[in-house]
Amino acid sequence: MAFPRLPLLTLLAAGLVGCFDSGAAEPAVSGQDPALDLEGYEATPSGLRYKVLAEGEAEGPAPALGDQVVVHYRGRLTDGTEFDSSYGRGEPATFVLGRVIEGWNEGLQLMRPGDRFEFVIPPELAYGIRGAGSVIPPNATLVFEVELLEVHRILPFAELDPETAVGLDSGLRFEVVRDGEGPRPGPEDIVKFGYFWWGGDRKLRDCSQYSGQKITMKVSDLPFDFMAEALQQVPVGGLVRFEVPAELSGRDGAGKERQTTWWAFELEKILKPLPVPEFLLPAEEQRSRTDSGLEYVLLAPGQGEDPGPSSQVTVHYAGWLADGTLFDNSYERGEPASFSLGRVIPGWTEGLQLLKPGGRAILVIPPELGYGAQGSPPAIPPNATLVFQIELLAVE
Numbered sequence: 001m002a003f004p005r006l007p008l009l010t011l012l013a014a015g016l017v018g019c020f021d022s023g024a025a026e027p028a029v030s031g032q033d034p035a036l037d038l039e040g041y042e043a044t045p046s047g048l049r050y051k052v053l054a055e056g057e058a059e060g061p062a063p064a065l066g067d068q069v070v071v072h073y074r075g076r077l078t079d080g081t082e083f084d085s086s087y088g089r090g091e092p093a094t095f096v097l098g099r100v101i102e103g104w105n106e107g108l109q110l111m112r113p114g115d116r117f118e119f120v121i122p123p124e125l126a127y128g129i130r131g132a133g134s135v136i137p138p139n140a141t142l143v144f145e146v147e148l149l150e151v152h153r154i155l156p157f158a159e160l161d162p163e164t165a166v167g168l169d170s171g172l173r174f175e176v177v178r179d180g181e182g183p184r185p186g187p188e189d190i191v192k193f194g195y196f197w198w199g200g201d202r203k204l205r206d207c208s209q210y211s212g213q214k215i216t217m218k219v220s221d222l223p224f225d226f227m228a229e230a231l232q233q234v235p236v237g238g239l240v241r242f243e244v245p246a247e248l249s250g251r252d253g254a255g256k257e258r259q260t261t262w263w264a265f266e267l268e269k270i271l272k273p274l275p276v277p278e279f280l281l282p283a284e285e286q287r288s289r290t291d292s293g294l295e296y297v298l299l300a301p302g303q304g305e306d307p308g309p310s311s312q313v314t315v316h317y318a319g320w321l322a323d324g325t326l327f328d329n330s331y332e333r334g335e336p337a338s339f340s341l342g343r344v345i346p347g348w349t350e351g352l353q354l355l356k357p358g359g360r361a362i363l364v365i366p367p368e369l370g371y372g373a374q375g376s377p378p379a380i381p382p383n384a385t386l387v388f389q390i391e392l393l394a395v396e
Contacts, residue, residue, distance in 0.1 A: 056114015
């Protein structure tokens with residue numbers, strides 16, 4: 001089961017170039033590049049080589065497979081050609097260890113938060129004889145400089161303690177892993193939370209850390225009734241495990257009968273919705289137009305630093321189709337959106353650079369700067385012109 005993604009998430013483009021899909025199903029035929037100077041590197045039995053560039057001062061464990069990590073990195077070929085960099089995008093990468101190339105899976109387990117290593121990864125631990133598109137050639141040895149910023153542990157499975165678990169009339173049972181200090185939400189509250197889901201085989205099937213995205217949704221809109229009941233037992237700041245009997249669970253995999261499943265919910269905050277701005281589509285003669293075809297009306301310029309094409313920004317926004325149909329907004333969720341300008345649709349990347357913090361604008365985005373001929377079903381049809389009201393709150 002996967003939670004429904006909010007429409008804004010469809011704005012985000014791909015992250016790491018080449019680091020999320022190994023593509024090395026076939027064995028590589030070459031080893032380390034003989035021209036590469038490996039003096040000062042340690043070697044592991046697999047053929048991975050590494051050098052400690054800096055040891056961090058932060059306390060924390062080394063990550064294990066299944067943990068979520070946050071890193072900055074640069075990747076280059078042995079001839080010095082840089083093919084990817086999170087530093088260049090101005091935003092670290094977040095992913096689950098075990099879901100990237102083997103050289104990263106192994107190498108990051110040698111690090112602790114704050115460490116900076118350089119890895120020399122042979123083809124058989126990277127992309128092998130196939131390479132990765134036009135970016136990484138076949139049989140390429142890769143050199144990565146990696147800085148480990150954060151490690152987030154995946155919660156291990158555990159049965160509920162029959163002596164401490166609390167049963168509800170529905171059949172749902174729960175126990176508190178960590179008590180919170182805030183209130184518990186009601187059915188009409190909007191909440192932001194993380195989750196873990198274990199199937200009938202007690203294996204972790206999904207969690208919010210896999211996507212790097214916590215869920216923001218009204219409690220009563222959650223996809224299964226037991227979730228709404230469960231979240232109302234969790235205080236803000238709390239972490240609670242649940243045992244969900246088969247009759248309350250969703251199906252445990254395609255074509256399988258329902259089974260008892262286990263969940264854990266961690267409630268980050270209860271959000272208060274804000275009023276959505278009124279839809280406005282200025283007359284064509286009122287709009288300014290850029291060379292790309294983006295049209296805009298500046299409502300307030302704001303003050304401070306201009307964002308660049310890869311700046312991290314925080315915004316409140318509402319988006320409509322040209323006929324006034326509202327398809328997404330941050331106001332009703334009660335929380336602004338934060339993202340890198342290098343990872344959204346071109347109309348946003350360009351349009352937000354017209355603003356300073358505190359600035360507001362109406363953007364009229366033609367299809368070629370939005371979602372084009374494909375659209376973004378079901379909310380955005382093919383060849384749709386989009387109208388956004390955006391308020392730039394902060395630039396990092």
